[in-house]
Amino acid sequence: MDVEEPLVLLNPGPACTSERVRAALGRGDMCHREPEFSELLASIRDGLVRSLGVASTHEAVVLTGSGTASLEMATISSVRAGRKMLVVVNGVYGERIARIARTHGIEVVEVRSPNTVPADPAEVVAVLDRHADVDAVACVEHETSTGLLNPVAEIGRALASRPVVFCVDAISSMACEEQELAGIGGDFIAGTANKGLHGLPGISFVLVSAEGIERLRQVPERSLYLNAATYLDGQRKGDVPFTPAVQVCYALDEAIKELEEEGGHKKRAEDYRERAELVRKGYDALGLEILVEEPYRANCVTALKLPNGIDYTTLHDRLRARGFVIYAGQGNLSSEIFRVATMGHLSLAQLSRFVDALGDALRER
Ligand SMILES: Cc1ncc(COP(=O)(O)O)c(C=O)c1O
Known part of the structure; x- marks a missing residue:
């Protein structure tokens, strides 16, 4: 035949996945309110921060949804009521962050460059210094629309001494690019299972720093499904607020093991x-x-x-x-x-x- x-x-x-990751999908049925799901969730949360080199600084919030869901969670968790978000825009995904923020009533200050020109950290800081009401800065690390890398580590370093949190869309750069997440200084780093991690689509996550955790406790609940505090509090106890894509979680857990073994x-x-x-x-x-x-x-x-x-x-x-x-x-x-x-x-x-x-x-x- x-x-x-x-x-x-x-x-x-x-992206294409290995036989091993796809086979994990077939492990069978599991109730997400039973202890075995809590174990799987803990394994994924620990595995994400460990395998991406941020175990000592970040905690993972895992959710069911595509990359845009984690980006939306990161965006709405980083800005307090009445404050603004500075968004670097030089491609489709920077535009998306600005759109998400506006959809939730968050006022945006844009720093634009043409879509083949990386963001200029000095300009980001200069604009930030003119807007005392900016609470968070957001930037896409890799603009998948053009293959352009933004200097997120330089931006992160420049922001470290300022009273803002840094929100990074690392959805298509995580585990793909030589820039290490640990060096970015991101407080909310959005990622997904099905790009550089070689997992399957349906699960995404936000890696949150201690400063990010402090911030997400100060923002209003802008969404029922994407409220980071609900997820974080539940996941620390092994719970998820809504029905997760259990089988895709099996596959992500396997993909993380594969990444580490490779x-x-x-x-x-x-x-x-x-x-x-x-x-x-x-x-x-x-x-x-x-x-x-x-x-x-x-x-x-x-x-x-x-x-x-x-x-x-x-x-x-x-x-x-x-x-x-x-x-x-x-x-x-x-x-x-x-x-x-x-x-x-x-x-x-x-x-x-x-x-x-x-x-x-x-x-x-
Ligand atoms: C940089 C970046 N951000 C966000 C997204 C949105 O992810 P999704 O299509 O999984 O919602 C993508 C998807 O390609 C992306 O490359």
Whole structure:
């Protein structure tokens, strides 16, 4: 019998996962009000902070929902009533943070730069110093929309001496990039299971510092489902407030074990660099232009300019026919670029085959 090969997903999550992580889904039924779920939850909460190198400074709040849910929880937990949030905006996800804040009635001060230009920490601080009513600063570490890295560690260092908390969207950079979470100074760090952690979609989390915990106790309850204090208090006792995606939790727990057995987040980030070097050599040989300049490029996503004479859909369909899924640009870049993510359980051999397939797809008449 002919067995069809699964598609190789080169979209920025949900990423390809290992057989081991997928098999964890089948462990069976479990009631989330029984002690065995409390054990699973404790294992995930401890595993997240341990495997990401922030066990001595952060506590994990785990929730059922995609990355946007954790981002929304982080955003609404960091600003007290009547105060503002300063949001760095240089792409789709920075825009999203600003939109989340406004949706909840939080006034936003934006610091904007073009979507291929990283945030300037000096400008962030200068704007902050003009707005005494700003309570929190938010920044996306990796703008998945373009593959651009923001200097979150520099921003975090500049904020350390100021009376604000720092909210970081590390959803697509966590365990992917060489920047370590411990060095960012983030008080609310939003993450998700199904990108660099190689888990399955459906569970996300916020890593909260001691200062973040102090802050979340001072904010009004802006959402029933996403109130961080409810989760934190419950999870410290092994409880969750609402029905969790139990089987996806099994898979995340397994993905964390896999990450640690494979050498941890530093080793994964090195592997991701190797992947990026391999595919970028190939793009170079094919004459393709990368949207973002070095040294601002992330390792896990590359946005490439569409060459003349081919549109995204045609390129996507030709690559899909060869077994690979690529991703479109977002917003005003949708007709100009395509994106290739090299995150997930992938081998260098698969990525080499992808580069060959890309060459074939571009030459096809
Ligand atoms: C940087 C960043 N923030 C937020 C999100 C939103 O995550 P989700 O689509 O899981 O809600 C994404 C998704 O790709 C992302 O890359």
